[in-house]
Amino acid sequence: MLQPMYHVRKAAAMALGAVVGSDGAVRQALLARLDDEDWGVRAATVMTLSEKSRAEDVPIESFIPWLGAVSFRQDLSEKVCRAVARFVALEARHDERWLKRLLELVRHPEWRMRRGAAIALLSIPGEPLPWSELGPVWPARRAS
Structure with a gap:
């Protein structure tokens, strides 16, 4: 059951984006909303x-499951997936640990997670990735 104030909490989370990067107290208040009982607020x-x-201010690893977000509100789950993909992509450009994590996720058993990881990989800014040095990304197809 939805609590009557979930629209208010959701709107507040979105509105606080203007100051979250510069105000630690606001960031901490928003981080607490990651445990909200309502999916839309989270x-x-x-x-x-x-x-x-900034990446150092938030728990990026806890955002990873959102690459495969699924909801009856397809538009919202798609927006969340793409926002997280862009965020992780920026980190993957200069942090090999995140690049490896995304490469692992393209082999995830769930299609939505593989898709989110692929969006993130394709969103990495700058020079094209050296795909030949990264090894095989997609699993080999079995002959039928």
């Missing part, structure tokens, strides 16, 4: 934090 919080925060 989604708005993840989207806001991933769009407006």
